[in-house]
Amino acid sequence: MPDVTPPGPPPGPRDPGDAWAVGPDGTKAWGRFGAAGLLVDDGAGRVLLQHRVEWSHHGGTWGIPGGARHQDEDAVTAALRESAEEAGVPEDGIDLRHVAVLDLGFWTYTTVVGRARDPFEPVIADRESLALSWVPVAEVDALPLHPGFGASWPALRAAIETVPHVVVDAANVVGSVPDGWWRDRAGAAERLLSSVAALAARGLDARELGLPFARWWPRWTVVLEGEARGAATATAGGGAGSGSAADSASVGVVRAEGSGDDAIVDAVRSALDDGHAPVVVVTADRELRTRVEALGAEVRGPGWFREQ
Structure with a gap:
């Protein structure tokens, strides 16, 4: 110019x-x-x-x-x-x-x-x-x-190529709080998606991801299975089904046709193949933890997610 x-x-x-x-x-x-x-x-x-x-x-x-x-x-x-x-x-x-x-x-x-x-x-x-x-x-x-x-x-x-990625085991996170989620699994999943969208817009403290600087905006993937697959998507700009151009990070939703755990493992593998790091999986499932840690991912429990 x-x-x-x-x-x-x-x-x-x-x-x-x-x-x-x-x-x-x-x-x-x-x-x-x-x-x-x-x-x-x-x-x-x-x-x-x-x-x-x-x-x-x-x-x-x-x-x-x-x-x-x-x-x-x-x-x-x-x-x-x-x-x-x-x-x-x-x-x-x-x-x-x-x-x-x-x-x-x-x-x-x-x-x-x-x-x-x-x-x-x-x-x-x-x-x-x-x-x-x-x-x-x-x-x-x-x-x-x-x-x-x-x-x-x-x-x-x-750090210019660093892309943190958080993969959420929706069934495990939703099931960690006895709030009646079993009566409306899709509705509970929609509430979770709204929370994830809010975090995606606000970002996470760098210390929560073990990264430098002050705050990061990771990529997010939420894996839904079973009846929860019927949940409508949500963004930080509003409730389920609404959209907002101001969202600061995208939230991907995977609707698992079969095993939710297998879909989470696939999501982790795909993120790592794309060069994303760290990849953090939110789950309390011990077997799933072993599988994703073997790939190189880190694991946080549902309580960590709720604290954010």
């Missing part, structure tokens, strides 16, 4: 967050409520980078679209908003992967990492970019990087 010459710095603050945060020692960082940016890859080995205008902080370097968080705005929303405003990134076209947080005590910067669902061309949409470019991962280090992004890039690069 050709360079453009910006007309000059943007006008004054439009939100209380568009101001400097000042630390106890006088250190200044942009964003009264912190800042956030989006590192998005295209699934083909390239990441979207922004060449910053000269008048900006560390102007002339390359980094990611981002900026100050608005008052009462969460970091993910801020990163998606800023990248849309600066680079034309489709806010409903990003599958979230994980977030990394730099915490200086008086100020935080959150790097939101995602993957584009469909190809798109970035557009210089404000005065803060000299250029926007899809850069091959192997070529990022050759650019003059923004110091903050440059410091975080090695760890971000190391």
Whole structure:
């Protein structure tokens, strides 16, 4: 994309967050409520980078679209908003992967990492970019990087292909709570799917998956068997049968024609074949645990799922 010459710095603050945060020692960082940016890859080995205008902080370097968080705005929303405003990134076209947080005590910067669902061309949409470019991962280090992004890039690069995957043994999880599920197995499965969809949208604490950074959005697969196969699907945007473009991670549903355990083993094997790791199976079934651990998966009990 050709360079453009910006007309000059943007006008004054439009939100209380568009101001400097000042630390106890006088250190200044942009964003009264912190800042956030989006590192998005295209699934083909390239990441979207922004060449910053000269008048900006560390102007002339390359980094990611981002900026100050608005008052009462969460970091993910801020990163998606800023990248849309600066680079034309489709806010409903990003599958979230994980977030990394730099915490200086008086100020935080959150790097939101995602993957584009469909190809798109970035557009210089404000005065803060000299250029926007899809850069091959192997070529990022050759650019003059923004110091903050440059410091975080090695760890971000190391995890860029990491895809955690959670496989849920629906029959075992539903059956672990005596709430009358046996009277309506499909309805109980629908409630479980709604819970999974909510977790898929919110993500999991990285410590629950044994991964670095702060929070991850795994892939999810829920295996239904028997009468539960009649359950309608659900998303975080609503109840059974509804859809939401804002879902941050997809939930796959497998309706086992035969053995549910066999279907779970197949789902685990498929996830591992696709390079997903870690693969976590939610079940309390001892025999199933032995089978999936032999493949390389980890196991959590239904109580772990409910705690999330």
